[in-house]
Amino acid sequence: KAGVTQTPRYLIKTRGQQVTLSCSPISGHRSVSWYQQTPGQGLQFLFEYFSETQRNKGNFPGRFSGRQFSNSRSEMNVSTLELGDSALYLCASSWGTAAEQYFGPGTRLTVT
């Protein structure tokens, strides 16, 4: 079974721009969660989608948004990029309420 895939793997953007990251969960998984990982703050929860609905949201500004499609694929968007948005963005999928979330390799975003 294929794992969680994320595209692109690396991205360089300029302050003020916007970016869209994509995540394809494991086949059959309906829950997709997004996390931001930085050296200073560690792994922080952004939001979770289940059956196209945002089920939970972390403490991030409204510039961070996401959506999920009917095939469970998910995208997250960051608008008006700031230098502090430079991070590894990880997506994780799970079947439902199981604790076992499977992570993708992440998208490394660099904002200059």
Place this chain on the structure above:
Amino acid sequence: GESVGLHLPTLSVQEGDNSIINCAYSNSASDYFIWYKQESGKGPQFIIDIRSNMDKRQGQRVTVLLNKTVKHLSLQIAATQPGDSAVYFCAGLSEGSARQLTFGSGTQLTVLP
């Protein structure tokens, strides 16, 4: 809210020895505690989880112990191998309306030859 942390940022062990990685949490809201392993350039990989109503769970070469009295979690790795070198995170998960993983800061495990 939930807060999860780790005791040591780095740990070095000799190949073949057992490793113990510790983690503390601040409140008892989590229904599960999970250990993840993250190798350089990769996303976190699930190792083992334990429900909050258990105190021990064993997997292949790994054991997780949960002490709810002192709010402490540990991961024991038996016969540590070079491939075990990675950053290890503990995380708490609540199944309620605020279902999300709260991660600790991570311990870098280095296995010495």
